[in-house]
Amino acid sequence: MNTFAKLASVAATLLILNCTALAQDATPDPIIEIGKTKFEQICIACHQYERSGTMLAPPAFAIQTHYKDAYGSDETAFRQAIVNWAKAPDASKTLMPGAIARFKIMPPLPLPDEDLDAIAAYLYSAAFTEACNMQQGQRSSMRQSQVKP
Numbered sequence: 136m137n138t139f140a141k142l143a144s145v146a147a148t149l150l151i152l153n154c155t156a157l158a159q160d161a162t163p164d165p166i167i168e169i170g171k172t173k174f175e176q177i178c179i180a181c182h183q184y185e186r187s188g189t190m191l192a193p194p195a196f197a198i199q200t201h202y203k204d205a206y207g208s209d210e211t212a213f214r215q216a217i218v219n220w221a222k223a224p225d226a227s228k229t230l231m232p233g234a235i236a237r238f239k240i241m242p243p244l245p246l247p248d249e250d251l252d253a254i255a256a257y258l259y260s261a262a263f264t265e266a267c268n269m270q271q272g273q274r275s276s277m278r279q280s281q282v283k284p
């Protein structure tokens with residue numbers, strides 16, 4: 136294996152470990168716990184965990200997937216982008232233009248930075264079922280199944 140192939144395989148393994156290990160982690164980082172609580176108090180009103188027929192906004196796993204596609208393993212940049220977005224959604228900075236077209240732009244939620252950062256930390260590390268399924272190879276088949284004539 137060349138170096139790139141090795142790195143790619145390590146990265147893929149880490150993603151899968153993230154999904155299995157975090158789901159079972161009995162003592163997660165306190166900031167993630169705070170973020171989960173706040174997400175479930177505030178954001179979940181519009182952002183459900185999984186897809187449904189009554190969505191008002193993209194599900195949490197879809198936000199995580201788009202922001203990880205953009206920021207990779209740069210957790211700091213991922214969290215900052217979410218904090219900035221929630222305080223002042225700006226269509227010119229969207230990573231999800233299709234969501235704006237479908238749902239209209241999100242209203243600003245000017246919560247304290249530390250609350251938004253905790254929520255962002257949770258969104259970064261949460262092992263959402265659909266996101267994990269996609270990481271494990273169902274992503275391309277899902278994309279194909281969405282393209283219907």
Ligand code: HEC
Binds near residue numbers: 174177180230235
């Ligand atoms: C009143 C409903 C509502 C609430 C509450 C809400 N959102 Fe949103 N959010 C939306 C909608 C609608 C979209 C899709 C359109 C868009 O991207 O602006 C969205 C999109 C997003 C996006 C993707 C932005 C992009 O376009 O790149 C992020 C990130 C996000 N929300 C974070 C949050 C966080 C964090 C919270 C809780 C603090 C939250 N949202 C609460 C309605 C909401």
